Amino acid sequence: MAWDPELERAFHPRSIAVVGASSTPPASDRQWGGGYMFIRHLQELSFPGRIYPVNPKATTIRGLQAYPSIAAIPEPVDLVIVAVPARIAPLVLEDCIQAGARNVHMFTSGYGEVGDEEGRQREREVVEIARRGGLRIIGPNCMGLHVPAARISTMDGQPTEPGPVALVSQSGGHASHFIRYCHLRGIGLSKVISFGNGVMLESTDFLEYLAQDPDTKIICMYIEGIKQGRRFFELVREANRRKPVVIWKGGLTQAGAGAAASHTGSLAGARQIWEAFFRQTGAVQVSSVDEMADVIRLYLHMAPLAGRRACVIGGGGGNSVAWADMCNLEGLEVPPLQEETRQLLRRYVPPAGNGIRNPLDAAPLLQDLTAMRHALEIVAADPNVDFFILNQDLGWGGGQQNGERMEETADMLIDFVHSARGKPVAVVLEIPSGGGLRATTAKLVPRLEQGGVPVFSTLPRAARSLDRFIRYHQAARGD
Amino acid sequence: MAWDPELERAFHPRSIAVVGASSTPPASDRQWGGGYMFIRHLQELSFPGRIYPVNPKATTIRGLQAYPSIAAIPEPVDLVIVAVPARIAPLVLEDCIQAGARNVHMFTSGYGEVGDEEGRQREREVVEIARRGGLRIIGPNCMGLHVPAARISTMDGQPTEPGPVALVSQSGGHASHFIRYCHLRGIGLSKVISFGNGVMLESTDFLEYLAQDPDTKIICMYIEGIKQGRRFFELVREANRRKPVVIWKGGLTQAGAGAAASHTGSLAGARQIWEAFFRQTGAVQVSSVDEMADVIRLYLHMAPLAGRRACVIGGGGGNSVAWADMCNLEGLEVPPLQEETRQLLRRYVPPAGNGIRNPLDAAPLLQDLTAMRHALEIVAADPNVDFFILNQDLGWGGGQQNGERMEETADMLIDFVHSARGKPVAVVLEIPSGGGLRATTAKLVPRLEQGGVPVFSTLPRAARSLDRFIRYHQAARGD
Numbered sequence: 001m002a003w004d005p006e007l008e009r010a011f012h013p014r015s016i017a018v019v020g021a022s023s024t025p026p027a028s029d030r031q032w033g034g035g036y037m038f039i040r041h042l043q044e045l046s047f048p049g050r051i052y053p054v055n056p057k058a059t060t061i062r063g064l065q066a067y068p069s070i071a072a073i074p075e076p077v078d079l080v081i082v083a084v085p086a087r088i089a090p091l092v093l094e095d096c097i098q099a100g101a102r103n104v105h106m107f108t109s110g111y112g113e114v115g116d117e118e119g120r121q122r123e124r125e126v127v128e129i130a131r132r133g134g135l136r137i138i139g140p141n142c143m144g145l146h147v148p149a150a151r152i153s154t155m156d157g158q159p160t161e162p163g164p165v166a167l168v169s170q171s172g173g174h175a176s177h178f179i180r181y182c183h184l185r186g187i188g189l190s191k192v193i194s195f196g197n198g199v200m201l202e203s204t205d206f207l208e209y210l211a212q213d214p215d216t217k218i219i220c221m222y223i224e225g226i227k228q229g230r231r232f233f234e235l236v237r238e239a240n241r242r243k244p245v246v247i248w249k250g251g252l253t254q255a256g257a258g259a260a261a262s263h264t265g266s267l268a269g270a271r272q273i274w275e276a277f278f279r280q281t282g283a284v285q286v287s288s289v290d291e292m293a294d295v296i297r298l299y300l301h302m303a304p305l306a307g308r309r310a311c312v313i314g315g316g317g318g319n320s321v322a323w324a325d326m327c328n329l330e331g332l333e334v335p336p337l338q339e340e341t342r343q344l345l346r347r348y349v350p351p352a353g354n355g356i357r358n359p360l361d362a363a364p365l366l367q368d369l370t371a372m373r374h375a376l377e378i379v380a381a382d383p384n385v386d387f388f389i390l391n392q393d394l395g396w397g398g399g400q401q402n403g404e405r406m407e408e409t410a411d412m413l414i415d416f417v418h419s420a421r422g423k424p425v426a427v428v429l430e431i432p433s434g435g436g437l438r439a440t441t442a443k444l445v446p447r448l449e450q451g452g453v454p455v456f457s458t459l460p461r462a463a464r465s466l467d468r469f470i471r472y473h474q475a476a477r478g479d
Numbered sequence: 480m481a482w483d484p485e486l487e488r489a490f491h492p493r494s495i496a497v498v499g500a501s502s503t504p505p506a507s508d509r510q511w512g513g514g515y516m517f518i519r520h521l522q523e524l525s526f527p528g529r530i531y532p533v534n535p536k537a538t539t540i541r542g543l544q545a546y547p548s549i550a551a552i553p554e555p556v557d558l559v560i561v562a563v564p565a566r567i568a569p570l571v572l573e574d575c576i577q578a579g580a581r582n583v584h585m586f587t588s589g590y591g592e593v594g595d596e597e598g599r600q601r602e603r604e605v606v607e608i609a610r611r612g613g614l615r616i617i618g619p620n621c622m623g624l625h626v627p628a629a630r631i632s633t634m635d636g637q638p639t640e641p642g643p644v645a646l647v648s649q650s651g652g653h654a655s656h657f658i659r660y661c662h663l664r665g666i667g668l669s670k671v672i673s674f675g676n677g678v679m680l681e682s683t684d685f686l687e688y689l690a691q692d693p694d695t696k697i698i699c700m701y702i703e704g705i706k707q708g709r710r711f712f713e714l715v716r717e718a719n720r721r722k723p724v725v726i727w728k729g730g731l732t733q734a735g736a737g738a739a740a741s742h743t744g745s746l747a748g749a750r751q752i753w754e755a756f757f758r759q760t761g762a763v764q765v766s767s768v769d770e771m772a773d774v775i776r777l778y779l780h781m782a783p784l785a786g787r788r789a790c791v792i793g794g795g796g797g798n799s800v801a802w803a804d805m806c807n808l809e810g811l812e813v814p815p816l817q818e819e820t821r822q823l824l825r826r827y828v829p830p831a832g833n834g835i836r837n838p839l840d841a842a843p844l845l846q847d848l849t850a851m852r853h854a855l856e857i858v859a860a861d862p863n864v865d866f867f868i869l870n871q872d873l874g875w876g877g878g879q880q881n882g883e884r885m886e887e888t889a890d891m892l893i894d895f896v897h898s899a900r901g902k903p904v905a906v907v908l909e910i911p912s913g914g915g916l917r918a919t920t921a922k923l924v925p926r927l928e929q930g931g932v933p934v935f936s937t938l939p940r941a942a943r944s945l946d947r948f949i950r951y952h953q954a955a956r957g958d
Contacts, residue, residue: 113796171797224800250800253807258815259838263796288801317592317742318650321703321729322767328732336737357741 006136007201007209010103011191012150013078015050016042017070017101019092020083020108023058034083034107038154039064045151052077070099079103081144081154086110086122089140090129097133104130105154106139112197113141113263127199135200142196143172146179148189149215155179155194163188164217165296168206170195170224171250171263177289178220186446187296190215204232211239218299220246220292224260237281244299244472246284246292249274282475284468294456294465301454302424304473307386309333310466311379312359312459314391320359323391323459330463331471334358341382348375358385369412376416380423387424389462410444414451427455428462485615486680486688489582490670491629492557494529495521496549496580498571499562499587502537513562513586517633518543524630531556549578558582560623560633565589565601568619569608576612583609584633585618591676592620594741606678614679621675622651625658627668628694634658634673642667643696644775647685649674649703650729650742656768657699665925666775669694683711690718697778699725699771703739716760723778723951725763725771728753761954763947773935773944780933781903783952786865788812789945790858791838791938793870799838802870802938809942810950813837820861827854837864848891855895859902866903868941889923893930906934907941 021035035053039062042051053061056068067073070080070092080101082092089108096104111123123140130137138144144154149162155176160183169175172194182189190213193206203223210216219239226232236245251260252271278285286292310332312323324334335358337345342356348371349356349364360379365372379385390413416422427448429441445455456462500514514532518541521530532540535547546552549559549571559580561571568587575583590602602619609616617623623633628641634655639662648654651673661668669692672685682702689695698718705711715724730739731750757764765771789811791802803813814837816824821835827850828835828843839858844851858864869892895901906927908920924934935941 169797171795171800173795174797174801222797250797250804253804255807255813256800256804258813259796259800259803259836263800287804316650316652317738318648318653318701318729321650321735321738321742322653324738325729325732325735325766328734334734334737357738359738 004209006102007205009078010105010136010138011145011147013049013103013152015052015073015075015077015079016047016152017052017054017067017073017077017080018083019054019070019080019095020088021053021055021058021061021066023055023061023066035081036061038081038083038107041153042151045153047151049078050075070095070101073099077101079105079145079152081105081107082140083107086140089122090125093126093129093133093135096135097129102134102136104135104137104139105142105144106137106196107142107144107154108139109141109196111140111199115261123197123199130200137200138193139196140199143175143194145194146175146189146192153179155192161186161188162190162215164190164215164300165220166190166210166213166216166218167192167220167222167292168195168203168210169193169222170198170203171222172196174222174248174289178292181289181293182296185293185297186449187293187300190217198227202227204228204235207232207235207239207245211235211243216243218244218246218296220248220296222248222250222289222292224250224263233277233281236277236283240282241476244284245281246286246295247278248286248288248292282472284472286468290461291464294461295468297449297454297456298426298465298469301449301452302426302469303452304476305387305424305466305470308467308470309335309384309386310389310463311337311382311385311387312389312391313362314359315361315363317361319391320357320361323359323389326460327389327463330460331467332463335384337379338382338384341378341384344378345375348372348378369408372409373412373416376425377421380421385423387426387466389459389466390425390427391459392427392429406440406444407447410448410451410453413448413453417452425453426462426466427453428457428459429455430457483688485581486684488557489584489615489617490624490626492528492582492631494531494552494554494556494558495526495631496531496533496546496552496556496559497562498533498549498559498574499567500532500534500537500540500545502534502540502545514560515540517560517562517586520632520634521630524632526630528557529554549574549580552578556580558584558624560584560586561619562586565619568601569604572605572608572612572614575614576608581613581615583614583616583618584621584623585616585675586621586623586633587618588620588675590619590678592742602676602678609679616679617672618675619678621677622654622673624673625654625668625671632658634671640665640667641669641694643669643694643779644699645669645689645692645695645697646671646699646701646771647674647682647689648672648701649677649682650701651675653701653727653768657771660768660772661775664772664776665928666772666779669696677706681706683707683714686711686714686718686724690714690722695722697723697725697775699727699775701727701729701771703729703742712756712760715756715762719761720955723763724760725765725774726757727765727767727771761951763951765947769940770943773940774947776928776933776935777905777944777948780928780931781905781948782931784866784903784945784949787946787949788814788863788865789868789942790816790861790864790866791868791870792841793838794840794842796840798870799836799840802838802868805939806868806942809939810946811942814863816858817861817863820857820863823857824854827851827857848887851888852891852895855904856900859900864902866905866945868938868945869904869906870938871906871908885919885923886926889927889930889932892932893927896931904932905941905945906932907936907938908934909936 018035018038052073053066055066058066111119146153146155148160167178175192175194210219251257327334337358345356417425448455497514497517531552532545534545537545590598625632625634627639646657654671654673689698730736806813816837824835896904927934
């Protein structure tokens with residue numbers, strides 16, 4: 001794979017031109033306001049480079065000097081953002097060529113996604129100009145780039161933290177959702193790329209770049225269609241050996257494929273082909289932004305697991321049945337505990353109610369953190385168990401618990417997973433939607449995760465992500 | 480099916496004896512406190528009949544005169560709640576026989592669910608005494624009865640509303656969860672029955688009762704195992720023709736079946752057998768309390784649907800692909816709109832972005848309720864469309880909307896579904912977890928549902944429930 005220094009420039013620009021910025025803010029919050037909003041976001045993020053608004057009818061925009069054209073800007077610009085109507089875009093591209101600008105993000109829509117001949121003709125024209133002038137087009141019909149380390153974002157004015165996770169997305173909406181979600185859950189981002197119709201640069205090109213990018217340790221992708229199937233397949237297989245590649249393929253159903261055709265003009269392809277693709281590349285398949293973020297959490301916060309045998313801990317007989325079903329349905333095993341383990345546990349867990357089984361109905365341990373620690377160590381010594389899933393009832397979710405006790409439970413778990421007698425733990429902890437416990441619970445999540453204990457909002461979400469995570473490492477080990 | 484006047488008495492008791500109530504409250508909120516708590520719940524619910532605590536060591540409990548035995552109570556009691564340790568329970572049952580009490584709820588655990596010979600032996604002893612004395616045992620190892628109209632509950636001190644929905648549950652935990660959930664979402668309950676090990680009365684008996692019960696219009700069941708398979712099959716098939724029977728079968732996986740064995744001593748049975756059961760009885764299969772409540776919402780608030788072809792309305796190209804995939808995966812169709820429909824829609828929805836397709840990217844309609852109403856009527860006239868799924872972005876979820884506008888949108892939808900040019904609508908509306916909009920959004924849900932527009936928290940949950948609902952009515956019509 002070849003490193004592309006020109007593309008690197010787009011992600012770390014020293015200067016950005018925004019073409020199509022009006023000199024006044026949009027009339028209402030409901031209007032996007034294109035270029036004006038891009039400039040506002042860059043200013044809010046304290047972008048350290050130069051911003052050049054391009055608008056022949058304005059002198060200043062948001063306190064910045066405006067230029068009549070890109071060619072009139074006194075330095076070469078590393079990135080041009082095009083936010084003009086589609087009929088004017090060809091003139092702007094010619095302006096880029098004349099000015100020697102190479103990287104162009106086309107926010108402008110009205111191309112192949114419209115589904116008529118006029119749109120397709122416009123798209124061909126863009127490609128023709130770009131090829132002739134050596135432009136690298138991101139888009140059109142897309143939200144562009146979000147790079148926290150470079151303090152640039154065309155999607156979100158929120159200051160998000162730099163970090164090891166990248167996303168390549170054919171949908172700007174999904175990319176924005178992903179950025180907000182990661183911000184809320186403390187997941188740092190290297191690069192988020194929304195590339196829309198992808199008439200020149202597309203998934204394959206960005207994957208090639210991210211596979212080499214030293215700032216990116218986990219690559220996520222939302223894909224509707226692929227133009228260079230064979231090259232993409234080879235790249236994913238190769239990249240996935242070094243960094244997990246997590247892919248949401250949109251449009252796998254007939255209805256979804258129809259919607260994808262009208263969204264980005266993509267041919268979504270048959271489901272069977274994609275099933276083979278995932279099997280052969282080893283890439284991690286997900287089917288929503290939430291699932292993507294869940295599985296990332298495991299790569300960031302959990303050591304590789306030795307196998308798929310879970311000990312599930314919580315309270316309630318009906319819950320135990322439901323949890324066992326959910327784990328099994330998602331591909332995890334919930335094996336019986338060894339007789340010796342059960343005997344040792346009797347000291348801490350009375351057999352009343354459900355005996356001592358897996359899932360372990362551990363309500364009595366709620367009273368006593370020391371007993372819970374002993375019980376965890378006893379089960380961790382059982383060779384049938386690879387890891388734990390702890391449910392929220394266990395020591396924090398209950399209305400009776402105060403914040404201090406919840407923090408003590410978290411610290412005990414963090415200590416346990418790193419101790420010689422420990423095994424990995426995932427926690428299911430629903431953050432209450434209101435009430436006094438909300439703030440305390442919300443604070444626990446980063447505390448647990450930074451301590452190496454990933455947190456999920458429901459058991460099925462935990463089980464599904466753990467299955468994907470285990471499969472990835474099993475394939476990597478050649479199990 | 481025979482009507483059982485004795486069982487009717489248990490659900491509408493004039494008098495209740497609680498055996499095993501201590502005279503002081505439990506030491507902490509974490510201790511259940513058995514009989515004492517049952518009495519407290521009955522008092523909190525203003526149970527209009529007589530409550531008789533039975534405890535030979537007490538004179539009064541919570542202001543009520545205590546009796547040394549059931550036989551010492553000055554009237555026959557309609558329901559006896561047994562909350563004593565398992566070793567004492569046989570004496571209490573003999574006391575019931577002597578006093579002429581017939582209906583017994585055994586809260587006591589320590590029977591077949593323990594999994595040892597001692598537990599099984601105790602269970603056989605209970606059955607032997609009960610048969611000899613003509614007792615009807617609910618339990619053991621269960622939470623008993625919750626009947627809002629009779630103002631009795633052993634599960635929850637919350638005053639819930641009477642209504643048309645019944646639940647028979649082998650798990651007390653799931654029953655409690657169901658009661659809380661229905662209370663929060665304004666779903667009224669006729670009878671909730673937690674029957675645990677079901678050594679005498681079990682699912683089949685309660686189903687027989689509820690099928691005849693004039694207060695019950697929808698029957699829900701959580702089942703781990705069935706003792707009288709053939710009779711249960713016939714009863715479900717027959718009852719389901721008159722009232723929807725919604726069943727969550729726990730323990731369908733290998734791990735789940737193991738957990739069910741230790742929870743209620745049930746033999747959970749093979750998955751293939753249950754698949755055939757659902758196919759042949761037409762009962763509605765669900766796999767969680769949430770799914771149960773979702774599907775109930777449709778029976779309560781939506782007219783039967785003519786078919787499974789949905790028009791999905793919302794905003795965003797990537798979302799449209801995801802929604803189409805989700806609907807298709809859950810068995811709904813998202814058909815193309817007719818060319819005439821698309822032409823007529825052009826007046827209200829500009830083609831930019833995604834053209835005019837299904838899912839319909841209807842962001843522009845946010846501005847204008849009248850335009851939205853016109854667009855809905857145009858699509859409703861399309862013979863390809865049976866109903867609508869509206870996503871939250873559409874006029875209320877956004878931070879810019881004020882409460883008044885959200886209410887106007889709700890009222891427009893309610894008027895639309897009942898109008899001559901209308902078609903049924905389901906709404907996907909996530910209640911925000913915090914912020915000023917939470918209260919307003921939460922108020923919208925009952926307003927919409929009482930107006931005939933069911934509300935779901937996510938599109939996959941809506942689609943899954945709609946699929947079940949449509950299948951039920953298609954089977955009923957013989958489609």
